[in-house]
Amino acid sequence: MESKMIWQIKNVKEKKITVLEIVKERLSLLERHKSCNAVICYDKKAVLEQAAELDNSIKEGKSSGKLAGAIITVKDNLEVKGLSATAGMKKYINNIPSQDCDVVKKLRDEGAIILGKTNMPAGAMDMQTFNDIYGRTNHPDFPEYTCGGSSGGGAAAIKLGISDADIGNDFMGSIRVPAHFCGIYGMIGTDRIIPLENIVGGKPYGSTMSDILRIGIQASDLSELHLLFTIIADESKIFPLKQNSGQLKIAYTKDCGDLPISKEYATCFTDFIEGLSAKYQVNEINQSDFDFQKSRECFLKLLYGNMSVSLPMIVRLMTGSKMSNKLKDYLNEEEKREECLAQLDKLMAEYDILLTPVTATAAFLHKSPVKTLGHQAIYDDILVDDTKVPYSVANMGYTTPFSLTANPIIVIPIGKTPKGLPLGLQVVGRRMHEYDLLKYAGIIAQ
Template sequence: MNELTYLTATEMGTWIRERKISAEEATRQAFQRITSLNPELNAIVAHDEKAAMEAAKLADKEIQEGTYRGPLHGVPITIKDSFSTTGLATTSGFTRLKGYIPPRDAAVVNRLKQAGAVLLGKTNVPPLLMDMQTDNDIYGRTNNPWDLARTPGGSSGGSAAAVAAGLSYLDIGSDIGGSLRVPAHYCGVFSLKPTEGAVPATGHMPGFEGTADYASSRHLACYGPVARSIEDLAAAFSIISGSNSNSGLPHGPQPLPPSSMEQPLHIRWMEELPGYPTSRAIREQLRQFVKKLEQRGMRVEQVTAPPLDVRKAWETWGKIIDAELNSTTPALIRGLTHLMTLRLSREIPSASMLVPLTFKNYMRVLTIREQLIRSFEQFMTDCDLFLCPVSCTTSFPHMAKTKMVGYQPIYKQPLFVDETPQNYWIATTFYTSLFNVTGSPVVTMPIGFDEQGLPIGIQCVGKRWRDRDLLKGASTLYSICPEWLAPAFS
């Protein structure tokens, strides 16, 4: 059973294609595992076993008839509960959407089904995806399979927990500030945040139709896979990326084909940002990893100065988020909120608001973002990959909110980076949100553990639109790591 449970998605796809196991058997065993382990984990929050079994039987029938749809044909997968799915509730963790069933599949869901994947169910999220822990009033809290008393992260916390615990072979999540990368780091799995625009957003966070005659969240957000291998990330990306055929409109340039990356790889790395330390265990694991790269003959260069103006990047992230998600808030309320949060924004620049919210100011902040993108791309011109931490700590014990301001959770108690108290949002998102501003593709991969046995991941950052080069390079780097380990919980 464990042999089947921890096959990678592409390995399971090969087994199904070669008829070592049927898609029906694989799906049935996945549901048996969900029944056994999910009550403690609470990673999968909605499923339709009958529909999944029918899809698995169809996948087997097609293979018997000589039709093979690709590496995920017949493979049981899950989807984050923010992507629309016909026949399955899609709530985004928001109580007003409890029981909401969308009329159509999201673009990425449709593509995965067309590729023969079998949808097991939906994975848990925080309300409106606005937290780095996964807990909501509809489904409750998701636990980390490495330690149930700790968080799997957010907002793709259910995604990472399900994949790490062997409840799913692959999941698709979203990321506007670290929501793919932080859970992958906390749960010891892999994720890909593609170049912004490489994967269509159609069908993400449905159920708000009619509340505005335009789409918010135009920038920063990305959509990508969570998996147990880089090969799985590449297989999923090849399926879900590309122009948005659902709307007939191009969503962005096509990701470029792999280039012939020079060998040895030229890698730059940074163990922490000045003023925002990471834990000793994270620094030590990153140093050991880099040393192994040097021993393999790779050209490794440590940098101490950040590759872009980080404070300006965090402020830009906050202002874009504020402008796009809060554009319908009355000006008076925005002004009062700005005055009340001035002190907070000085401590946490990503909490900055765009005040006054005018077209001129909005265009100005987008121009600043373009300058930051150029700055980072210039830094990447003569190197292949940039390595840095995902966040300041490993997974932390579940933490209660101090209060809610609108839909935004507030945490006044600190997280501890070793013995040093650090603000919750700084400790969780400051290393990840930088690359939402640059729009860069990022692979998160596990490289070791801390002294408590909790996973440690790193961000492996590539050049914009060079997602396939990034995946190829990350695979080369990961080949020096020990074999992937499953959590003891499972």
């Protein structure tokens, strides 16, 4: 069955529907779901004019591109010509780019309509989506719950049908967590596969942490992820699709090194794994196969070391030993990162994909920070069943090991809680083998 976006593109080319009709429908949905607060900046007149121009080009028989009929939104820390790009930070409230970032330009060149900008937490520094400029974005189905972050506005817009896909970025789980919470698909490629530029608020210092920050895509269907990825990725950096005639080999971990996970999520995850075991070779891995704890600690030390470059001495002292500004300490952690990369590469040489949870729970009720340090909100613990778990552990413990290694990942929906909250999992692939990952994710998603 064709996805909605693929259907629209096909019917626009066959002149069965106009781009203008599609855009008007999406603008109507945007207005209807204003209370969700997913799309926070758009130019209605300009979007309608772009749609009409594209329709005229199609009527005249001109090339319309591979995405004519696709409606895309863009996270608020990426540049779109003529639309505010604030990253949720007041100091950028008057920042209106004069040009599109590279990814947006590629999409426009193929006929996509850029509907508007989607909400995010200030500086992309949270797993919930709210800021002092635009306020809070709610879960698309359960308004009292979070949609996740930091690419939360995009996930909500897709689930509500406002946009077909959203272009965002992921550093600690910012694409993956909202996709999991909202029940859609999310993808990030290997570092540098999708060009990283024009990040409002800046990217991390140095190449190591810049590799970890990656542009990504959220969509309602895997076929849409695949099409968009082929357009925005640098294919010269990707290995061709592997012709695998043998049985699919799947590794999994249900806890990424003894992390907490809710009973309802663990049950759903286990049921999904058992279903795969009936068809494929499926094996559980442990800490000796890949040191999840080491990778998490390494990620945090590299993050703190990177942050220390721009922070006053008094702040570094307040954070204690977590935030060393010594070059030797940072370089030691870079060496540990290489060890983690090598260990995961070895594991992935034995398996086609690795499956893991995304967070400890499904989406949770909106939480307010107990305090804020700069743009970083500090929270009290999350309840995982009846156990208190640190907010960062519950929401980033499962994602940061693969942030560190910058492996390609696709999040797919696998079920729902008894209440109806969506649940997903991470499908981790081999570095620079995105087309294999898309293929295998499609197989297990069936």
